[in-house]
Each structure stands twice: as C-alpha cells, then as structure tokens.
Amino acid sequence: MKTEPVQEIYIFPLSTVLFPEGLLPLKVFEQRYIEMTKACLRDERPFGVCLIKEGREVGTAAVPEPVGCLATIEQWDMPQLGLFHLLARGGERFRIREMRVAPNHLISATVEPIPPDTGTDVVDPACRQLLKTVIEKAGAERFPSPARLDDAAWVGYRLAEVLPLDASVKQELLELTDAGKRLERLRALLVKQGFAA
Numbered sequence: 316m317k318t319e320p321v322q323e324i325y326i327f328p329l330s331t332v333l334f335p336e337g338l339l340p341l342k343v344f345e346q347r348y349i350e351m352t353k354a355c356l357r358d359e360r361p362f363g364v365c366l367i368k369e370g371r372e373v374g375t376a377a378v379p380e381p382v383g384c385l386a387t388i389e390q391w392d393m394p395q396l397g398l399f400h401l402l403a404r405g406g407e408r409f410r411i412r413e414m415r416v417a418p419n420h421l422i423s424a425t426v427e428p429i430p431p432d433t434g435t436d437v438v439d440p441a442c443r444q445l446l447k448t449v450i451e452k453a454g455a456e457r458f459p460s461p462a463r464l465d466d467a468a469w470v471g472y473r474l475a476e477v478l479p480l481d482a483s484v485k486q487e488l489l490e491l492t493d494a495g496k497r498l499e500r501l502r503a504l505l506v507k508q509g510f511a512a
Contacts, residue, residue, distance in 0.1 A: 325351045325362040326422040328377040332485035333364040333384040333405045334472040336459040343399040347421040361385040366486045376420040381411045382490045436467035436495035467494035
C-alpha cells in the first residue's frame with residue numbers, strides 16, 4: 316500500500332483506540348462532528364481517530380495522543396435530525412505534526428503516515444490460536460475478512476482490539492512499528508492474565 320505524503324485531516328479524539336482494518340461504530344451528535352462527518356462524506360476523505368490524552372469526548376477540544384489511525388466511513392445513516400450513525404474502518408496509522416482547533420472546538424491536523432508493519436514475522440502460535448478461538452466464538456463477520464492468521468500485523472491488531480486491555484496499553488500496541496514486537500508484548504500480557512503459558 317502506497318503511503319500518502321503529509322495530509323490535512325480532521326481529528327476525532329475518542330476514549331478508544333482504532334487499529335488498521337478495524338471497524339468502529341459511532342454515534343455522532345455534537346454539531347462540530349456532524350459538520351466533520353458531512354465534509355468527509357462530501358469529499359470522500361477519511362478523518363483521524365486518536366485516543367484522548369487529556370479531556371473528554373464531549374465539550375471543549377480534548378488533547379489527542381500524537382499517533383492515531385485514519386478512519387473511512389463505510390456506512391452511514393441519519394435516523395433523526397442531528398444524529399449520524401456511522402460505521403468507519405481503520406486505515407493507515409499517522410503521526411500528528413501540527414494541530415489547530417477551530418472556534419467550534421473541531422480539531423484539524425497536519426499528519427504524516429506511519430509505514431505499514433512488515434508482515435514477514437512469524438506468528439506466535441499461542442496468539443494465533445487464541446484469535447482463532449475468539450473469531451469462532453464471536454463470529455467471523457465481526458472481523459475484517461479474509462482472516463489472515465499467518466500475518467503477524469493482522470493477528471496483532473485483531474488481538475489488541477478484542478482483549479480487555481487498558482486504553483493506554485492499546486495505544487502502546489498501536490504505536491509499535493514492528494509486528495513481531497507487538498505479538499511479543501501481547502503474548503506477555505496473555506501470560507500475565509493466564510491466557511497462555
């Protein structure tokens with residue numbers, strides 16, 4: 316996948332971490348984010364999802380983590396005026412270079428892409444098996460298809476999404492640029508929580 320050079324995007328700070336190819340259902344009701352959604356739909360452009368570093372999702376602009384993930388709107392619905400139901404999918408990761416806050420507290424930023432992980436790392440068998448079990452129990456439709464259980468980056472991102480980890484740990488996993496190291500970190504967390512030996 317060819318990475319775009321530096322680009323200008325809107326930032327949506329949330330109390331959740333979005334990973335590449337992950338699905339994110341959103342209810343958008345704040346005026347600033349309704350405007351953002353309309354602009355993204357009109358121009359067919361993604362917005363950036365960043366974990367909140369300081370502040371809250373509602374009200375004044377929160378301070379986002381510097382690394383986030385692009386989100387492209389795949390489905391949308393407006394069941395009533397002033398409410399959007401969105402389903403967004405994670406794209407490539409990015410790093411914020413410069414940020415601006417509009418009078419309505421909508422954040423826009425100049426971002427640069429973070430290159431994709433190399434997918435050549437060997438997948439940890441315990442991580443693969445746990446993810447396979449989760450997919451079978453939860454249903455394959457809840458995961459990006461096709462399932463790529465031999466792709467270290469894909470396995471790492473999907474496990475980071477589904478495991479009950481603190482948001483700060485998920486952010487750390489998102490920021491790692493080595494798929495093998497991400498799986499090592501996940502395996503250590505699994506061992507600690509008794510999921511793996």
